[in-house]
Amino acid sequence: MGRTDLTEQQWAILAPLLPKNPKKGHAYKDHKPVLNGIIWRQKTGATWRDIPERYGSWKTCHDRFTRWSRSGVWAEILAALHLKADAEGKIDWEGAAADSTHVKAHRAAVGARKEPAKLGKKGALEDEWLGISRGGRTTKIHVLMDGKCRPLSVLISAGQASDPTYLVPLLEAVRVGRPGPGRPRKRPPTLRMDRAYGARKYRRALRARKIRCVCPERQDARKARLRKGKRGGRPPKFDAEAYKGRQVVERGINRLKDFRAIATRYEKRGHQFLAGVHLACILLWL
Template sequence: MLAPLIPRAVRGRPRAEDRRIINGMVYKIRTGISWRDLPERYGSWQTVYTRFRRYAIDGVFTRALRQIQTRADAAGDIDWLVQIDSTIVRAHQHAAATGRKGGSTGRTNRNDHALGRSRGGLTTKIHLAADGQGRPLALMLTAGQRHDSVMAQALLERIRVPRTGPGRPRSTPDHVVADKAYSSRAFRVYLRRRGIIATIPEKDDQKKHRRNRGSHGGRPPGFDRKTYRRRNTVERCFNHLKGFRGIATRYDKTATSYEAAVSLASFLLWARSFEDGP
């Protein structure tokens, strides 16, 4: 599935075997070791790192993730009851040593490289939208202190599953399930405008404010407890992703490289589901 997406040079020395290089990248992300410590069976670590960095900047793993989602959608295998959530990732000192000044160096880099300060120190936050089977549909990185509700709309707009035939990519879930962090009026209005059903519990202060306004407070938002129980699916998705030690702790200096690592791990989760399923 990855082979057609890998850039190839027309000239130059004979290439190292692509499968061995990709396996080296997966080994690095799975174990969290430094690039220099890659076992010799994967060849030169400089080659593996250079290819990974090149693929990260070129968006190879992001395209691979969309491609495998397209395959699943064509088989009717995507459950469009989408759960959204985020998780905090602690940044290792190697990641924290990156330069924080100047412009971006890649497609997804920002000036802060998605590094920010929260109670745990320097952290990155992964925002994730997962399908009903707990597989990543869209992801984005922010600094660790960024609130979930601020990024909710941007996260949903990253869901774009291309069609195998003509037509626009699918970008609208049937249903969105989220926790109280996403219980803002603006987000609920956004979901209604797009025709998306929402199951989001209301915060206590919002309930109190609505009751204090009496008849002007409006009706309480609909809430299906049975559907909300499925929100643990996105938690299980995070659990699978953090089984990769290079994801559970951020070692990458740039947001481009770390996002590529998360995308590659997400691609592997989808590929594993195809081995078990369709």
């Protein structure tokens, strides 16, 4: 068993969630060695051709990773793990926190065809999420973690994108299903964020969703409020003790970047990079 391979406990949880053999065409090669090969590549950041032979053909690993990224299988597995954890009461909703991180794009990530990537029934993905910022070619990962450093939702954007503009989409992406009837759970009771998210309109967006905002006041907002005097209103409430819990999102991002294929972007296509992030999230939940 390799250092990056799935344990027996992890495989027992994951195996029932994987796609069955197709009714037509060739049957799938056994999922376990192929998945271990994919995980090895994501962990090490090596090229697909360097996947060890004990995992089988590197082409099989690459093809299955790409096919499942196009059909949305990785996202479906992650949603199933969310449902299972919530049914068992293992999601720490109270400690939720949100933030983002930059990912430097390798030169191999540049040069994708300028045409939409076909993603099965979900239509097409026209954005490869490669931006140009001070750090050069970069991609940004926006993530909302529970209180145990595990991702509840994740979004990808170009590197120059503003963090707070993705706050509402990040909240909308939280959809933890329920084992029986009922709507999926979408709202943590409290959300911790740094002062980049401290503008008034984002605080209003959280208030409209009945989410308690734990975020320090921005310096420019404070100066503008003080210039207005009494008309500026009261300062926003800030719980410094609760804010200490924001470290869970920083720790969660560090755990995601333990996967070298996420710490540096090597994938040309955006849907493949997103699939790699989904796979890392799956392993954090396992």
